[in-house]
Amino acid sequence: MKALVMIPAYNEGENIVRVVEELTRNHPQYDYVVMNDHSADNTLRLCREKGFNILDLPCNLGIGGCVQTGYLYALDRGYDIAIQMDGDGQHDPAFLDALTAPLRAGEADIAIGSRFLEKEGFQSSGMRRLGIRFLSWLIKTMTGVRILDVTSGLRAVNREYIALYARDYADDYPEPEAIVAAAERGARIREVPVTMREREHGTSSISPLKSVYYMIKVSLAIVLYRVINGRRRRT
């Protein structure tokens, strides 16, 4: 099975080389592609110098459009599995095999790397965990699918859902919405325990003020999904 690791990068000059080299050195069986979301820093130059496989977006699309470019690439090249992995070093490629295992075995359509199954590693701040728990509850209520780490950006997706996300993927803060979109189509979504690291350089894209917007936007999107797309699918 051909598997592609998609690495979105926006101003990750301090992290990207380490992230990609860790992947290629220890896990050469995975193809990868970096999607550079029109970074203002030296991300592009570093990647070109190193000869990394990189897609360079000519304007900044935000995380959603950036990740979707990876799905388009995966669809184009006929990959069986596409894996989202952040460009900031939060995600440890050591978990790739465990993450993709349910897909390879045909037991799941989507696998999400979850921090909360075994509660190890970086757990995020209390407020964030509360927000994540709320969104998790909301998704459970709306779709019947129970996912603990709904905001996790480490996820593996099979062919069917590569095609879905290549066609339709939310623009900003897309992770919870992507779960809902897949759940609505009857996807088998599995969580896989992983540990995440705290980012070493740079700042997270989500500041305190933005997290308020995040919660409102994502909650609304989840609820609207039900309203717009009608009746709930019973599992």
Next chain:
Amino acid sequence: MELRLVLLLGIAAYVAIILHFLKKKKIALRRSLLWFLLAFVLLIMDLFPGLVSLMARLMGVQLTVNAVYIVLFFFVLTVSFSLSSAVTLLQDRNKALTQRLALMEDRLRALESREDGEK
């Protein structure tokens, strides 16, 4: 009477501005139609104020001018909502183009480096 004259001048200036934008191609004819319609409606209101009073009575609004405000407000609301929708459409197209461009550039680079290798 004086007010109606001022309004008439205002409408004339407004139409002149639309025409100017059309000439400079800063607005598409298709999109200017709505604004010409507005000018036309304002002109009718200016020439036949009786119609406006009648409209206010039918709406059950006591002060005629308030009826005018309500109508204009809804007009502006409709236009600005349709603009939001147009921006969304443009954004989607822009996103698709940006993504396609990035994928094409990747293919092009691969092709070029292969050609360089063959030389």
